[in-house]
Amino acid sequence: MPRILIAEDELDIRELIKITLTFSGFEVVAAEDGLRAVELAADGPYDLIMMDVQMPHMDGYQACREIKKMRELRHVPVVFLSAKGQSSEVNEGLGAGAIDYMLKPFAPDELITRINQILENGRKPGQVT
Amino acid sequence: MAQLSELTFQKIIDNLPTAIIIVSDDGVVRLHNQQARVLSPGLERGSSWASAGMLFHTDPEINQGWMNLVNPGATLEADLGSAIWQLQSQALNLDSENLIQITASHLRDRTGANSHVDGELSELKRSRKLLEITQDLSYLLEEELVLEKSLQLLNESFQADEGRILLKDEITGEFVVRVQIEANGKPELIEKPTGIWPNQGLAGWVLRTRQATVVADTEHDKRWIATSDGKTGPLRVRRSVLAAPLEFGHEPIGVVMLTSPEPNRFSEDEFQLLKEATGLISNALYNAHLYDLIRNQGARLGGMLREEQVNAAKNQSILESIADGVLVADQAGEMVLANDAFIDIFEIPRWQVAGKHVSIMGDIVKNSGADWLNALNEWAKGDHELRVGAGRSVEDTIVLATSDRTVRVSLAPVFAGGQFFGTVSIFRDITREIEADLAKTSFISLVSHELRTPLTSIRGYTELMLMGAAGALPETIDKYVKIIQTNAKRLHELVGDILLITQFDSGDMPLSLLPVDVGSVIDDVVNNHLMNRINVENRQVTLSVECSNDLPQVMADRGRVVQILTNLVDNALNYTPDPGEVTIVARQTGSSIFISVRDTGIGIAPGDIDEVFNRFYRSEDISVRKVAGTGLGLSIAETFVEMHGGRLTVSSEYGVGSTFTFNLPISNEDMDSQE
Structure with missing residues (x-):
């Protein structure tokens, strides 16, 4: 069962993602901000990390960069799931080392499809979808 | 006499420190002095001169050329006026001094020869009279005043009953009475055609022969034609006549005529005096004529200059009052005008640009506005023919590092009649517009984000229910939830579309082609x-x-x-x-x-x-x-x-x-x- 770490400050959305992923057969660990996500990530292993961008204490970009700095975590694909969709914001996310940048609101089935695609493609950076 | 006066005039101007050239309206050099030849070695009488009219060099210290004296109009006019006035006075005074000397030497000769005392006395009296005429006329610079004064002086000298000066009309040739003195002894300026032409009458004879004459009795002189002064008036009785020609150089221009109703009124002495006096009067008239020419020319040049100054001042003030910055560079790239708005936008002292070459603008705008700088410098280089037509105007944006201002600039070359005059750059400070745009964009982006967050929950939980994450839904609930789902999607799409449009409007939509x-x-x-x-x-x-x-x-x-x-x-x-x-x-x-x-x-x-x-x-x-x-x-x-x-x-x-x-x-x- 693939293990996924999620980071999302909004309780409702954190629960929504957690339920969606759990319902689809993933094991989910949830963090409420970027700082906590970095801490939890170090305790891994995870097959994928999915983060919001705008979070207290440490935003998603910074958290992603911190994770990519850690040797044992560098290969773990990071995906942003954010309501911020301007090209500059997407580019900053990809520049921080994320493999994909998805927009809220999301359709649960599309979210699962994308996650499965990333996991199947292995852990090499691919085309942004 | 007029011939003598021109030679004298030449002598006087040769002695002046000022370089002088007199050019007639047809552009032919009529007169010039020694100093003029120093400045312009090829100069000769009769040669043609580039600009018609009269030109004076007023300052011997400068000695740079003729055109120097074409300074602001008012000064030019005054300079020319005083120069010719001074010349005329000198010329007349010199003439009269010569005459006195000649007369005095005659007097000495005659005294030595023990001649007739009466003749000597009358000759002395005549010289005094001539000197008086000379001095009186030398102050007059206007033709009418010269005519008026001349006739008055002559009439006083001769005690004639009537006097007239007739000038030939320049166009028709008819004699016109310009000034006359009648019984009351006061000269009267008039403009009365006589009906007599230069081929007629005594006046015609004097003009044609260019000789003075005395008529003892008109009844015995065939040259005399009696004229009436009014169409219906009686013929005036004029028995004695003294007449002498007035000349400009070799050209007779009119006749001075003194008359009396009595025969044998005028003496030989008076005849001699008239002959000499008309020379002086001719001279004074000629000078007045020259002065008039110079004054007209001066006034014309002065008027033109003033008009240009007024126009330039008007244009300058229009450019100064424009709210946009204006920078004007001439064809050589010298910045000849930077208005107040330009100075305000760039926050630099005016001396930093005024009169400087456009190449220094690169240091002022730093790493910005490359297209504009390029065009500005290219236009200053020449080769304007190559650029005529295509892509003349340039638009660019400059971000000023010192003030963080964003400035929109547009440059256009100025052509008139196919000739390139320079470039005009117009600057508009668009910092506020850009800030407002940014504020709008970030506001909408924020709103979109804030709308999407609750939408995520609405849509997500709806989908979860429909996926069966909360167990199978009863049919009615399933139907209602689907309605929520459809509308949540619609709202989602709307938010996405609005964000897209915001991005179009703010230009934040790069394509990766x-x-x-x-x-x-x-x-x-x-x-x-x-x-x-x-x-x-x-x-x-x-x-x-x-x-x-x-x-x-x-x-x-x-x-x-x-x-x-x-x-x-x-x-x-x-x-x-x-x-x-x-x-x-x-x-x-x-x-x-x-x-x-x-x-x-x-x-x-x-x-x-x-x-x-x-x-x-x-x-x-x-x-x-x-x-x-x-x-x-x-x-x-x-x-x-x-x-x-x-x-x-x-x-x-x-x-x-x-x-x-x-x-x-x-x-x-x-x-x-x-x-």
Whole structure:
């Protein structure tokens, strides 16, 4: 069962993602901000990390960069799931080392499809979808 | 006498430290002095001179050339006036001094010869009179005053009953009485034609022969023609006449005539005095004539200069009062004008640019406004013929590092009559507009984000319920939740579209152009989107694609092309009732690939067809209103197409169907390989 770490400050959305992923057969660990996500990530292993961008204490970009700095975590694909969709914001996310940048609101089935695609493609950076 | 006066005049101007040249209106050099030859060695009498009229060099210290004296108008006029006045006085005084000397030597000779005392006395008296005339006339610079004073002085000297000065009319040649003295002894300026021409009468004889004459009795002189002073008045009795010609150089211009009703009124002495006095009067008239010429010329030049100064001042004040910054550079690239607004925008002292070459602007605008700087410097280089016509005006944006201002600049060359005069750059501070734009963009972006967060929960939990994450839903609840789901989607799309439009407006929509295979985009949209919709919505729509495999690739942003096509096929599906057809066609025409989406739907009413690309436009048509929509899809598709340099067009038959077509440019690699 693939293990996924999620980071999302909004309780409702954190629960929504957690339920969606759990319902689809993933094991989910949830963090409420970027700082906590970095801490939890170090305790891994995870097959994928999915983060919001705008979070207290440490935003998603910074958290992603911190994770990519850690040797044992560098290969773990990071995906942003954010309501911020301007090209500059997407580019900053990809520049921080994320493999994909998805927009809220999301359709649960599309979210699962994308996650499965990333996991199947292995852990090499691919085309942004 | 006039001949003598010209020689004297020459002598005087030769002795002056001032260089003088007198040019007649036809541009021929009439007179010049020694100093003039020093400054302009080739100068000769009779040679032609570039500018007609009279030119004086007033300052011997400068000695730079003639044109120096053409200073501000008022000064020029005054200089010329005083110069000629001074010259005339000197010339007349010298003439009279000569005469006195000659007379005095005659007197000595005669005294020595023990001659007739009466004659000597009368000769002395005559000389005194001449000196008096000279001194009186030397102050007069206007023709009328000279005429008036001359006749008055003559009349006093001769105790004549009447005197007249007749001048030949310059055009008709008829004698015209210009001044006359009658019984009351006061000169009267008039302009009275006599009806006598130079081939007639005593005046005509004097003029033709250029000789003075004395007539003892008109009744015995055939030259005399009696004239009446008024058409009906009686003939005046004029028995004695003294007459002498007035001349400019060798040209007779008129006659002085003194008359008396008594015969034998005038003596030989008086005849001699008149002959000499008319020489002086001629001289004074000639000087007055010259002065008049100079004054007119001076006034004309002065007037022209003043007019130019006024115009220049007017233009300057117009440019100064413009709210936009203005920088004017002349044809050599010297910055000749920078108005107050320019100084305010750039926050630099005026001396830093005024009179400097445009090349220094590079240091002022630093790493910004390269297009403008380039044009500014290129225009200052010359080769203007090469630039005439194409791409003259340049627009650019400058960001000033020192003040963080953003300045819009436009430069245009100034041509008049095919001649290049320089460039004008206009600057507008657009910092506020840009800030306002940024504020608007970030506000909408923030709002979109804030709308999306709750939408995420609404849509997500709805989907979860429909997925059965909370167990199977009773039929009614399932139906209601689906309604929530549909509307949440609609709201989501609306927020996305509004954000897109904001991005268009703020220019925050970069395209990443790469060669794209149109066939694969069509496959993508059909298989991943359109077929899903047809299946999920259980539609009876037949889909066909006409796209050959060997189409060249287009230069495009793949994601955006997917969006364009998705918007078009969604529309086709939305407005095509079951059973219907949707056809996608891609084919090459010229250097573009044209992609069409054709449907057998409700079509577009003729009144709506011009409006369908307008933002938020939705037809009033009931069959359109049945379908949920924001009125943004086509507008967004059109913008994306235009960003690629293509066009989105529509043709439709109401009730039959619509076809939307857009084109994308073929990538260069593919174009090259085709050639």
